[in-house]
Structures are given as C-alpha cells and as structure tokens.
Amino acid sequence: MFQLAATSSIARITILLIVFGLVVTAAFVVMTFLSRRSLVRSELRELTTGGLLVHGKVKDSLRASNDTAWAKLADAVERAGLSLADTQNERLRAKLVAAGFRATSAPRIYTLVRLALVFVLPLGYVALAYSGDQPPSFFKTYAIGVGLALLGLYMPNLYVRARADRRREEIINGFPDCLDLILVCVEAGLGIEAAMDRVGREMVHSHPLVAELISVTTLQLRAGASREDAFRRMADTAGVDEIRSFTTLLIQSDKLGTSISTTLRVYAAEMRERRRMRAEEKAHRLPVLISIPLVVCMLPTMIGVLMLPAAVRVVRQILPLLAGG
Incomplete structure (x- = not known):
C-alpha cells in the first residue's frame, strides 16, 4: 500500500x-x-x-462590546493615525442599529472592514493570478482588481441592508402575537409596564427580537424615562411602521386618558387584519411568479413536442416533393 x-x-x-x-x-x-x-x-x-435570564440577555445585548478583537483592531488603526470616523456618522449608526449592531464601536468596525476588503480582495486575486504558470495581462488584472475593490467597498453595505430587512421582517411577523399577549395581560389587570415586562419574559424564545425590544423599553421605564420617550426610542430602534403606529397610539392614549385595553383590542384586530392581507398578497403573487419559470422552461419544451412531428413530416415528405424527387 x-x-x-x-x-x-x-x-x-x-x-x-x-x-x-x-x-x-x-x-x-x-x-x-x-x-x-x-x-x-x-x-x-x-x-x-428563572426570569433573571431574560434581563441578563438584554443587558448583554445593550452592553457595548468594546473589548472585542475588531474593536481593539479599530482602536489600534486609529492610534496609528488613520481616522475611521464617517462623515455621516449618525446616519451610519442608525443603519447599523437597525441591523442589530448596537455597539459604540460598530461604525468604526464597519469602516475598517470596508477598507480592508478594498485592499484584500484585489491583492488576493493578484496573488492567485501570478502564482500560476501563465499570468494574465496587465489590463485584465487591473480591470478585475478594480471590480473586486468596488465589490469589497459595497459588500458590507449590502450585508447590513439585508440583515436589517431580515430583522425587520422577523419583528413584523412576531409583533401581532406579542400584541395579543399584552392585551391579555392588560385585561387581566396588569399595568402596561408590568404587561410588557411579562410578555418580554415569555417571548424570549419564540420571538427574541420583539422580546428584546419590549424588555429594553421596560428597563428604560424602570430607569426613570417617561413613557413617551421610552416608546419613541422603541419605535426608532425597531424601524417598523407597525411598531411606530403602536407606540404613537399608546402615547396618545396615555395623554388623553383613554382605556388602554380598548386601544390595544382595536389595534390588535387591525394587526391581525394586516397580517391576513399580507398573506393574501403573497398568495396572489404566486401565479405571476410561477408564470416566469413556466414560460421560460416549459413553454419551449411544449412547442418543441408539438411542432417536432410536423417538422419531421415536412422534411421527409414535402421537401423532396418540392425538390422534384
């Protein structure tokens, strides 16, 4: 052997x-x-x-992870003289928070990753290209290197946007269940803070993003923030229209002194109706989406099956007659 x-x-x-x-x-x-x-x-x-684990997770998510390896690397780069601050820092921070990156060093790490990819991807291609027996031409190397540099510049932005959209979709799908549980707790006699705290503890496994939003808002209320400020921060953090409308409704109900249970019941019915309408919209889109592969894949095959016998008959019988055979 x-x-x-x-x-x-x-x-x-x-x-x-x-x-x-x-x-x-x-x-x-x-x-x-x-x-x-x-x-x-x-x-x-x-x-x-017991329930202390939920708030432990929330506190860990709120804690700025400045002791990570990426944060230390960003600090070292800035100490070397290269500034990683963005010109639109607040807008970038809001985009990263919408994607779930709440650390204070997240904008600097994002800029560092973009700069690293701009140089790493072209250099990696050049190293692989010139390690072979027949290296490519200078123009081809330059063109592919520029393309990879642009890809490295925009790839983190695409990743953050995709993660923000996925996070927003998870919040939208899980918020109606959360709203129903809050309504049950309020009708059982709990206050809005106690109801949100209870729902945040119960939904930590089924809908962790919604539970995190509610638990963070509860902690802010316990820390002394007003209901209006806490609810507006919750809406800004979520970035979802349904939660923004929900917080506006709670703020108006609190100011006007109306019944919170009635408000929640009406809004819960509206949320269920919206979820049903979204499901119907997706169902009505299916025939249009199915027609694309049907036309591209099946229609040419069906035309070929129907027309091929006639074409063979024409070639074997009619063409010889036309040629005088």
Missing part, C-alpha cells in the same frame, strides 16, 4: 482525502457533543435562575 501511494499520485490524493474526511468527521462529532453539553447546561441554568 505504501509503495502504491509512493508511486501513484491518485492514490496519494485519495489517502489524503480519506484522512481529511476522518479528521473533519471526528471534529464535527466532538463539537456536536460539546455544544449539546453546553446547551443542556444553559437550559439548567435558565431553570435555576
């Missing part, structure tokens, strides 16, 4: 692939075992600590 591996390159590659597969499989088994143990420990810790 060793002689075969020494003489045949295919045998060496096969042996290396087998060894690599065994190592990856063993590592995957070990990581799965360790993750399962850590999951069991976290569940046991949650059972022992």
Whole structure:
C-alpha cells in the first residue's frame, strides 16, 4: 500500500482525502457533543435562575462590546493615525442599529472592514493570478482588481441592508402575537409596564427580537424615562411602521386618558387584519411568479413536442416533393 501511494499520485490524493474526511468527521462529532453539553447546561441554568435570564440577555445585548478583537483592531488603526470616523456618522449608526449592531464601536468596525476588503480582495486575486504558470495581462488584472475593490467597498453595505430587512421582517411577523399577549395581560389587570415586562419574559424564545425590544423599553421605564420617550426610542430602534403606529397610539392614549385595553383590542384586530392581507398578497403573487419559470422552461419544451412531428413530416415528405424527387 505504501509503495502504491509512493508511486501513484491518485492514490496519494485519495489517502489524503480519506484522512481529511476522518479528521473533519471526528471534529464535527466532538463539537456536536460539546455544544449539546453546553446547551443542556444553559437550559439548567435558565431553570435555576428563572426570569433573571431574560434581563441578563438584554443587558448583554445593550452592553457595548468594546473589548472585542475588531474593536481593539479599530482602536489600534486609529492610534496609528488613520481616522475611521464617517462623515455621516449618525446616519451610519442608525443603519447599523437597525441591523442589530448596537455597539459604540460598530461604525468604526464597519469602516475598517470596508477598507480592508478594498485592499484584500484585489491583492488576493493578484496573488492567485501570478502564482500560476501563465499570468494574465496587465489590463485584465487591473480591470478585475478594480471590480473586486468596488465589490469589497459595497459588500458590507449590502450585508447590513439585508440583515436589517431580515430583522425587520422577523419583528413584523412576531409583533401581532406579542400584541395579543399584552392585551391579555392588560385585561387581566396588569399595568402596561408590568404587561410588557411579562410578555418580554415569555417571548424570549419564540420571538427574541420583539422580546428584546419590549424588555429594553421596560428597563428604560424602570430607569426613570417617561413613557413617551421610552416608546419613541422603541419605535426608532425597531424601524417598523407597525411598531411606530403602536407606540404613537399608546402615547396618545396615555395623554388623553383613554382605556388602554380598548386601544390595544382595536389595534390588535387591525394587526391581525394586516397580517391576513399580507398573506393574501403573497398568495396572489404566486401565479405571476410561477408564470416566469413556466414560460421560460416549459413553454419551449411544449412547442418543441408539438411542432417536432410536423417538422419531421415536412422534411421527409414535402421537401423532396418540392425538390422534384
């Protein structure tokens, strides 16, 4: 076997692939075992600590993670003399908060990642291109390098935008259930702060983003913020029209002294109606979306199946007659 591996390159590659597969499989088994143990420990810790775990998660998410490796790297770059501050810092911070990045160092890390990708992607392509036997021409290298630099410049922006849209969609899908639970708690006799605190604890697993928003608002109310300020911050953090309308409704109800339970009941019915309308809209869009692959893939095949026998008959019988055969 060793002689075969020494003489045949295919045998060496096969042996290396087998060894690599065994190592990856063993590592995957070990990581799965360790993750399962850590999951069991976290569940046991949650059972022992009770509701304190929810606010612990919220506090961890609110804490600015300035001691991460990226933050330290950004600080080192700024100490070296390169400023990572953006000209539209407030707008960039709002965009990153909408995507879920609340750390104070998030705008600087975002700028650092964009600068790193602008240089890393073209240099990586140049290193791979000139490592072969036939390096490409200078014009091709320059054009592809410029394209990769532009891609590295806009790739973080696309990622942040996609993550913000996905986060907004999760909040929209989970907020009607949250609103129904708040309505049940308010009709049971709880105040709006106690109801939001209870719902935030209950929905931490089913809808964690909505639970985080509600728990953060509850902590702000406990810290002394007014209802108007806390609810407006909740709407600005979420960036969703439904939550913005909900907070405006609560603020007006609090100022005018109307019944909060009646307000929540009417708005919950409107939210359920909106969710039903969104589902109907998606259902009505399906025929239009299905027609595209139908026309592109199936219609040419159907035309070919219907027209091919006639074309074969024309070639075999009519064309010889026209040619005088």
